[in-house]
Amino acid sequence: MESADVVVVGAGIIGAACAEALSASGRRVLVVDRGAPAGATTAAGEGNVLLSDKAPGPELDLALASRRRWPELLESLRGELGEALADVEWEAKGGLVVATDQDSITPLRIITEAQREAGVEVRDLGQAAARALEPHLTTAITAAAHYPGDAQVQPVLAATALLAAVRARGGAVCGGTAVEGLIVKGGKVAGVRVGGEAVPCGAVVNACGPWAGHFSITAGAPIEVLPRRGMVLVTAPLPPLVARKVYAADYVASVASGDVDLQVSPVVESTPTGTVLIGSSRQRTGFDESLEVEVLRRLARGAVRLFPVLERVPVMRAYGGFRPYTPDHLPVIGRDPRIPGLWHASGHEGAGVGLAPGTGRMLADLMDGRRPEVDPVPFRVDRPALMAQIKA
Incomplete structure (x- = not known):
């Protein structure tokens, strides 16, 4: 070498x-x-x-x-490597954060206002505007925030x-x-x-x-x-169903939490192949790779609460991975x-x-x-x- x-x-x-x-x-x-x-x-x-x-x-x-x-960076890589090697399935599709109870409205509005002051483009929405962006969303929406800058790559x-x-x-x-x-x-x-x-x-x-x-x-x-474990469900390919990354407002608190115990907050998004990815869980379990059925059940229930249309959609597979966590x-x-x-x-x-x-x-x-x-x-x-x- x-x-x-x-x-x-x-x-x-x-x-x-x-x-x-x-x-x-x-x-x-x-x-x-x-x-x-x-x-x-x-x-x-x-x-x-x-x-x-x-x-x-x-x-x-x-x-x-x-x-x-x-x-x-992607534009530079296309020029250097060619279109095929630099195709990473970039999607500037935006994100939608939704609250489904009255207690979540004020915390959501507080963080969106602070993010705006920090330079983030974010629009506060009500139920009708949120469902106009994502027609299959639950009607139990009390508030939402749209982030045009959120994106995804493979x-x-x-x-x-x-x-x-x-x-x-x-x-x-x-x-x-x-x-x-x-x-x-x-x-x-x-x-x-x-x-x-x-x-x-x-x-x-x-x-x-x-x-x-x-x-x-x-x-x-x-x-x-330290390792912090997460698990994801993947549905069978579907017709267009979810246009953006959509997650519940308590996801932000889950990300910021340092608890050892399991944290689950619904996150739903589609991929270019038509599959829908369903998360999100966080758990400090060391490097234990075993799939936990109860975690998968909670992920599925959370996704259905956001998108009731997913209730009878088949899950193709589930997988887990470890995130690098600092105190x-x-x-x-x-x-x-x-x-x-x-x-x-x-x-x-x-x-x-x-x-x-x-x-x-x-x-x-x-x-x-x-x-x-x-x-x-x-x-x-x-x-x-x-x-x-x-x-x-």
Whole structure:
């Protein structure tokens, strides 16, 4: 295995976006993944590019920058790779958040007003306007909010396109290959150990998603990134039924919750193939991969409450995946102060696809000594929420 300027460990959407941005800045990048590229968390995702589920703050700032970046990046990839390789099923279809009881109206209006002040395009709607956008919605709507900026991509195709650009620029992508540890000389990164072989490099990026915590321990610089499990139902292909991503207003609270116990909030959206994806669940179960029937039942019941027309629609399959979770719900992006040359890009939980372009650009800017578009300080490795683990 040849030397590289940077080794990115992890070939999911975040690792792919970091590798693309670093190769665009002129570096030779090697991407290494113990499994198939885009085969773990990214393959289990829905491809959401969302502004609607984020309260004002650092994550929303990064989401806004990433949402601006996605179309520009895809246009650049089309020019570089051709239409076929750069087709990631981008859909700027918008999102709809709905309240179905009186108690949810005020919290929904409070967050939409705050998001507007932060630069998000959002329209407050009543029942009639919401059902005009989504005619199959339940009539039990008390309020709704429309987010024209919400979008969706096919996550595996998106990661594959980013990795194809890395290869086209002289980099390499190696799946089925585990990085066994860092090589540190003179107190800084000098390479990685792969299959008993030393691969020289000047920097290493930990983009291992839910396994970033494990890799950080192997690297000798632990960070607290934990797996948080989610499950999704997939219906058989249907005629056009749901035009946007539609979810209940309590989904935002579920995303922000740090509870270990199961959190379920209905989320429904269609794909270009006609299938309907039904989520969303969050549960801290370690790396337990077993499907839980009760979780699937709750997902199905929640979807039917939003869209009664789904009651008799057959479910084709169900799958689960692990999101990378941090205690303060913010990604970890930037240099590790303990080992010069070690960088982290993880902890995006379920927002990795949406935040990927901004994350890659921020990491490349920091590595090049440029000032990033988004303030990197809230995402730093040595922030207080992670400090206890870092000191351990």
